Amino acid sequence: MLGGTRFVGRVFVEEALAQGHQVTTFNRGQTGQDVPGAEVVRGDRENGSDLLALVQGREWDWVVDTSGYVPQVVGNAARLLSDRAGAYVFLSTISVYPGWPAEPVDEDSAVYDCPPDAAGTAEDEANWSAAQYGAYKAGCERAVQEAFEGRVTVLRPGVILGPQENVGRLTWWLRRIAQGGRVLAPGQPAKQIQPVDIRDLTAFTLSCLQRGTTGAFNVTAPRGHATFGEMLEACRTVTGSQAEFAWVDDAFLVEHDVRQWTEIPLWRTPLGTWEVGAAAAAAAGLTCRPIAATVRDTHLWLTETNGPLSYGRQAHHGLSRQREHELLEAWDRC
Ligand SMILES: NC(=O)c1ccc[n+]([C@@H]2O[C@H](COP(=O)([O-])OP(=O)(O)OC[C@H]3O[C@@H](n4cnc5c(N)ncnc54)[C@H](OP(=O)(O)O)[C@@H]3O)[C@@H](O)[C@H]2O)c1
Known part of the structure; x- marks a missing residue:
């Protein structure tokens, strides 16, 4: 290794x-x-x-x-x-x-x-x-x-989530939703997402090695595997939060210069973001657990440990509470 x-x-x-x-x-x-x-x-x-x-x-x-x-x-x-x-x-x-x-x-x-x-x-x-x-x-x-x-x-x-995630994506969402209140949720709840759980990536890696599978594979969950809304709901469930989601249109967030991918982790508008063809990996044995299981186990890990190791890009992730408040005020005025 x-x-x-x-x-x-x-x-x-x-x-x-x-x-x-x-x-x-x-x-x-x-x-x-x-x-x-x-x-x-x-x-x-x-x-x-x-x-x-x-x-x-x-x-x-x-x-x-x-x-x-x-x-x-x-x-x-x-x-x-x-x-x-x-x-x-x-x-x-x-x-x-x-x-x-x-x-x-x-x-x-x-x-x-x-x-x-x-x-x-x-x-x-x-x-x-x-x-x-x-x-x-x-x-x-x-x-x-x-x-x-x-x-x-x-x-x-594409995006790897799960326990020990160091980048600050799902970990940010879990922490923000745990704080409760009105949470700015980006785009549409039905927006499909394709993160892969680290444990599914690991199992796939080991199975490729054991079976002698070679070649190049996109390793994402299949299209339609999960939605942004399901991910946020799962965060609310596992944290026991009373957070209320305010779904704000993509166009409004773009117009207000919200930094995609990082300022609101996992939010990105280009057409192909969550349109990654991963059929080859699925045919070669990749299986993907439900997003709720990834969220539950990441939350468990966060509560049982000191959380992620520090990493150069962590600080780029997440909306400040002040900025979230300003954006929601502006959204409400629309
Ligand atoms: N996170 C995502 O969503 C995502 C998505 C797509 C692809 N990826 C890819 O997944 C990988 C993520 O890896 P990870 O950081 O989680 O892997 P990791 O193997 O758990 O951590 C990085 C390791 O590399 C070692 N290292 C760094 N520089 C080194 C050097 N010059 N010589 C020897 N060892 C060195 C580090 O230890 P020391 O610092 O102690 O040397 C550390 O053990 C990357 O290749 C990334 O491109 C990630």
């Missing part, structure tokens, strides 16, 4: 260990805690000698890479690992499609044309633009394909 201590990687390591696999995690020891039971190797993937120390005398059945952002850096690790590991899973993103979110995408849609040796550091990746993030991830995919030709599974999730 390249990474393994924050969210996606961490949950994968926990589940793999629970299923009886032996896991090595490779990271710098700066983020989160090591997962008990994993073999821990310290090192920086941007440093060639650290990578050499990792592979010295070790072999693995699989590599799972949840921490790759820079093509050249990913390629360096993949080449070193290619004759020491059987297969490689690369955690990519729906952002590899320049057409997304403006238009619906599936795995045949065009991806960014980024070379596999594009260089840089991921030090500031949390603040990259969507285009840089997506283009570099596309370059990373190519770098892994070159090194592990035919032995690669590329996973392209």
Whole structure:
């Protein structure tokens, strides 16, 4: 596991260990805690000698890479690992499609044309633009394909939610709704959404590895799986809140410069946002639990722990109470 201590990687390591696999995690020891039971190797993937120390005398059945952002850096690790590991899973993103979110995408849609040796550091990746993030991830995919030709599974999730989520999306909604009062709810309650639960992504990853499934997959819940209204209702139920939802039109929010995706987490208006074709993943075995289960378990985790690890983009998420109040006042005057 390249990474393994924050969210996606961490949950994968926990589940793999629970299923009886032996896991090595490779990271710098700066983020989160090591997962008990994993073999821990310290090192920086941007440093060639650290990578050499990792592979010295070790072999693995699989590599799972949840921490790759820079093509050249990913390629360096993949080449070193290619004759020491059987297969490689690369955690990519729906952002590899320049057409997304403006238009619906599936795995045949065009991806960014980024070379596999594009260089840089991921030090500031949390603040990259969507285009840089997506283009570099596309370059990373190519770098892994070159090194592990035919032995690669590329996973392209949209939004990943669930316990240990570090970005601040569902966690923000749960906290806001728990506070009660009149809650600004964006757009229409019937708007469909396609987040994937981290545990479903993890189960799919393990099943691809066990079955030898290769190729690229969009990893989202199927179209029509859940709605924004169901998600907010589930937040209200699990928090026992008396919150009242005030559904405010998309056009009004756009006109008032509400930052999409972040200021109101998970709210985004372009046509293709929640029109991601995920039939290939479903056919390959991805199953998605109901959104209410994701909300319930995320709430449970939030109440039982200190909550998410800090992360560069968390502060960008959420509407301040003051701004929410001003927007609702203006909406009521319309
Ligand atoms: N969240 C979403 O909704 C979403 C959606 C689509 C795709 N994704 C993708 O999912 C992945 C999310 O991963 P995550 O952060 O949850 O994974 P993670 O594996 O749980 O955490 C990141 C790991 O990488 C390690 N790391 C960072 N820089 C490193 C370096 N230079 N050398 C060695 N290790 C390094 C970190 O530890 P140290 O800092 O201690 O080194 C940490 O263990 C990303 O690839 C992202 O693009 C996420």
